[in-house]
Amino acid sequence: MFAVSRLSRPLVLIAMLIAASAAMLAAACGGDDADEILTMRYSAGFVPQANLPFVAVYVAEDRGYFADEGLEVDIQHAGFTGSHKSLILAGEIDITTLPASELLQTRANAGAPYVAVMLFGQRGDFGYAVLNKSGISSPADFAGRNVGFKGIVQSEFHAMLAAHSLTTDDMTMIDVGFNPVVLVEEQVDVYPVFLSNEPDTLTRNLNQEITVFEAADYGVPTLGVVYLVTEEFLEDETNREKLERFLRATARAFEFALDDPAAAIESTVKFLPEDPAPDLAHERFILDTELNNAVSDLTRANGVGWFTMQQFRALTDVLLEYGALDQDVDLEAALDRSALEAVHR
Amino acid sequence: MFSNPVRRLDSVDAPFGAEGAGQRERLAPVALPSWRPLAAWVVPPLVALIILAVAVEIWVRAGGVSVWVMPRPSSVLEVFVSDFGLYFSEGLLTVAVSLAGLAVGTAAATLLAAGVAHSQLLERAVLPIAIMVKVTPVVALIPLFIIWLGHSIEPKIAIAALITYFPVLINAIAGFRDVDARMHDFFRSVDASTWEIFRYLRLPAAVPYLFASLKISVTLSLIGAVVAEFFLSGQGGLGALIWIEQNNLRLDRVFAAVLMLTLIGVTLSTAVVAAERVFSWRLDQPSAGA
Numbered sequence: 001m002f003a004v005s006r007l008s009r010p011l012v013l014i015a016m017l018i019a020a021s022a023a024m025l026a027a028a029c030g031g032d033d034a035d036e037i038l039t040m041r042y043s044a045g046f047v048p049q050a051n052l053p054f055v056a057v058y059v060a061e062d063r064g065y066f067a068d069e070g071l072e073v074d075i076q077h078a079g080f081t082g083s084h085k086s087l088i089l090a091g092e093i094d095i096t097t098l099p100a101s102e103l104l105q106t107r108a109n110a111g112a113p114y115v116a117v118m119l120f121g122q123r124g125d126f127g128y129a130v131l132n133k134s135g136i137s138s139p140a141d142f143a144g145r146n147v148g149f150k151g152i153v154q155s156e157f158h159a160m161l162a163a164h165s166l167t168t169d170d171m172t173m174i175d176v177g178f179n180p181v182v183l184v185e186e187q188v189d190v191y192p193v194f195l196s197n198e199p200d201t202l203t204r205n206l207n208q209e210i211t212v213f214e215a216a217d218y219g220v221p222t223l224g225v226v227y228l229v230t231e232e233f234l235e236d237e238t239n240r241e242k243l244e245r246f247l248r249a250t251a252r253a254f255e256f257a258l259d260d261p262a263a264a265i266e267s268t269v270k271f272l273p274e275d276p277a278p279d280l281a282h283e284r285f286i287l288d289t290e291l292n293n294a295v296s297d298l299t300r301a302n303g304v305g306w307f308t309m310q311q312f313r314a315l316t317d318v319l320l321e322y323g324a325l326d327q328d329v330d331l332e333a334a335l336d337r338s339a340l341e342a343v344h345r
Numbered sequence: 346m347f348s349n350p351v352r353r354l355d356s357v358d359a360p361f362g363a364e365g366a367g368q369r370e371r372l373a374p375v376a377l378p379s380w381r382p383l384a385a386w387v388v389p390p391l392v393a394l395i396i397l398a399v400a401v402e403i404w405v406r407a408g409g410v411s412v413w414v415m416p417r418p419s420s421v422l423e424v425f426v427s428d429f430g431l432y433f434s435e436g437l438l439t440v441a442v443s444l445a446g447l448a449v450g451t452a453a454a455t456l457l458a459a460g461v462a463h464s465q466l467l468e469r470a471v472l473p474i475a476i477m478v479k480v481t482p483v484v485a486l487i488p489l490f491i492i493w494l495g496h497s498i499e500p501k502i503a504i505a506a507l508i509t510y511f512p513v514l515i516n517a518i519a520g521f522r523d524v525d526a527r528m529h530d531f532f533r534s535v536d537a538s539t540w541e542i543f544r545y546l547r548l549p550a551a552v553p554y555l556f557a558s559l560k561i562s563v564t565l566s567l568i569g570a571v572v573a574e575f576f577l578s579g580q581g582g583l584g585a586l587i588w589i590e591q592n593n594l595r596l597d598r599v600f601a602a603v604l605m606l607t608l609i610g611v612t613l614s615t616a617v618v619a620a621e622r623v624f625s626w627r628l629d630q631p632s633a634g635a
Contacts, residue, residue, distance in 0.1 A: 082592065086414060089414075089594070090414045105593060109595065110594040110595045150579075151585070151588070152589070153579075173579075175580055176491070176496060177487070177491045177496075179488035179489075179492060181488075182491070187492070187496070
């Protein structure tokens, strides 16, 4: 008896420990949604490269931030097709990227039920490059010059001209397509550039000394790329949960990129095509430019990716004024900051 | 001067059977080709198109297909009718680019083929380059064409021409060479010059080949024009419209533009067929080659 009782005490303790562990495991697996592994389908709106909204996903995946959140993310790229804009509306992907102005246009003009949930570019992606030797020192000097545009003259360009008492009638507008060589060849005096990459192409690859004018510097409200989901997606509570996890992981990756952009590029390179070998200096230029444009007093006060109704109202008004929108946009429906607020709470 | 070998042929008892133009003159006058009733041409494809549209409409409605993936044909038709003026005027811009490109491409290819048909050396020199240009993705060239040719209609015409030239070149070479050897020998025997052989023997022989290639090239030229308009979308045209509306996700308008493009394609193809019939009829007439 004695011997048995001496043995039974530790056995009972072990049995109790096992039972407690089993109970905790059961609670972890079934009783608490917070630890359930969720999946998210993400499509970057372009080819793999170091745009900040893409880098945030690459870093979050590479450094395990998604895993920390119990999230598995299927990372896709739309390439040059623009397919992400339709795929998200068809429910084939959950979240994607789009410039804020395009979100507003497709909502107003086609009724696309897009909802912005995080804003990266606190100012726009467009700039207007001139050769330094052209003698142009301000948009006021655009008068009488050949000015390029890429298919559509941006509303922000009209607004920037208006800030200098000019209109497009004061210059010769030329449809230039997508090749900055037209500026080097001086076929135009002003060439519209995507800020994150083309200035680097012009200066580093084409050895030009340039100045880039941005509408935001002349008081024109502009915004860059957002993460967006659909209204239908947000109707599901589970989707809201995974969105929150996604934003928490990408916001963490965003902050990591701010602290250590070189390490962020290292993570990014793992998602870039190996052939041709990526131009790391160019990728770094893209990331640095977008990091710079993604930080403002607003984000410093509230957290990365922050946005306000006022920002989008101002942008909408510019788009309306210059005819880019067929009608006003219901911004209450187009913006949802609740998940981001939960992230930064 | 040997101005009309066909007539010269008539003056001898041509030994070439039914192929001899001299015999043709002795046949009863050839009547104009009997045109089928218009309905026989229009109704079958129209019915097929309607059936296709109804099938898609049912699929989209019953299958709950998202309008962001496939618009309802009824919506497309509604947009097409209500904005017909827009699609028509943009279509005219595209047709202008397309036909100009087709003209340039066909003329260049025909001239080159004429040279190649006469010279194997030229063929060996030129044909690999022609194939090299053919296999170059035209999309890769558009930005360069814009720099080389300017920012107006010229690069678009060049792209349309580049896409159309190859079928014409290959067919025209085959056509220029598809001459009866005995007839060729006869032309030589009567001291016909190279130009006369070309004008009265090779060119008529190539006509059916040229029309066959034109049936392909006329639609290719439309594709070339539309692709070029994607890149120069500020200048209008159906390609620009499709690009802009695609960006705006207004797929019903994208398909309405495609519908106009289809109508233009059918019209141009039909025009080529009609031209071929008229031309063939003229060639069949006794005065052919006069």
